[in-house]
Amino acid sequence: MDGNGARLYDYLMEDEAPYHQWLAWTIAHLEEMKFSAPAIADVGCGTGTLMSMLLSRGYDVQGIDYSQEMLAVADEKIRAYNNVAPDLRAQHMSYLQLEKQVDAIIVFCDALNYLADEAEVKQAFRAFYDHLTPGGRLLFDVHSLSNMNHHFPGRTYGDAATDVSLILNSFSVDDVPGAVEHEMTFFERLSNGDYRRFDELHRQRTFSVADYEQWLQAAGFEQIEITADFTKQPPQADSERIFFSIRKT
Template sequence: MHFDERDLYTGLATLHWMTISQTDSRWDQAFYQHIIEGNGGRALEIGCGAGRLLLAYLQAGLDVEGIDFSGEMLAVCREQATALGLQPVLYEQPMQALDLPHTFHTIYIPCGSFICVMDREAAVETLRRCYAHLEPGGTLAFNIYLADYNYSQAAAPGPFPGEWKPRAEKQLPGQRRLVVTVRETGIDPVEQIWMEQRRYQLYDGDQLLEEEIHSGQGRWYFRNELLLMLRIAGFSQVVVKGDYTDEEFSAKHTRTMVFLATKDRAD
């Protein structure tokens, strides 16, 4: 089944991401900021969305630009930037087609957004283009959330679709609130793909005003798999950190692995 990657970032989904950018904790902000400040120069956020990190970095005086494949998300980012007195440089592009007029000292892809590129060749192309857009000695940083699929389970995954499960509830101005639930619609453990639907329900008090269901999918990766992909893309210096710490990724880390790939200075 074909999914439009943009479907999870339109309509009421955009409203959800906007509230996340305003209210949710920026658990990864310090990690990426340390890299940007250490490298100096210009940075690029791939998948900047509504500006959760980008706007915080601009407020801190860092030189950061952003790209996203969703025009609706970029419109929200610009709106929020204007309210803060900021004028971000933004581009509407999918990461696998990255083509900008200059290079960067740091490129980062937060929130596990790299998994939005479903085609494997396009995923490698994304890494190649990041390599090409880095200054020599520059850093590509991105995180991948750990897979929770149990390959030893006796039964096949399913049945699908699964039950709706709560994901989030966001309070909005007045009596409005946005309720988000999700359900799995498929898993392919061989291709390492999960599929899901997200249901967005906008309420005024107890009255349902709008409801939208968006479909999407993602791919999970393993450490050595991505190390090979990065090498194919041109990176020879790669370290993997665990859970946004300075510790090398190991079995004790349970949330995410963060890849830090450096472009050779000889390039």
């Protein structure tokens, strides 16, 4: 997402995305670890909303995202809200390179769904495993296949604030199972009253629960807990988000 899109999407969606639910789910699992001060890597941190929430609660968090523009928004936000200079790094999650291992890696808000294919997901899982301390946790969620195949295709979404509007249209991708494309059109009101339009295209892809579980095991993970939609219940046919809590032994 470019600089304009990152800034405006964050402005429109900060109250729409379930950040407080991601926060509660993350903290509940961090507390289970009983580490006195867990070091956390927020991979795919985007504009830093969840990272900022964790920092405000005293957690040691570094942010990783492939988009320099997203990180620029995160840096500005965290400096303003948390009064600290955040530890932010521009990296592709499949080729993660941290200075030292961390106690938890979190990957939320569709971040893993931006990986293009099976090979990138497998490489990301191996990178996550290598960068976790023994006993550390990998926490992430992905869109379900049901969500990708039935909910998104043909969907039109609109959101408007005083000076910014967004129209989002979603389409399935021919010959790529579990993939969708989101066409995003932004309108930003300028100081002279005119509007500026710009467009972005985002592709996301997901895989079956069984695929993710198999690839996690191949990366070396053994203790894998799979639930759905911020609950403790296992995924159902109509579940929207699949949650994974994995402990490195």
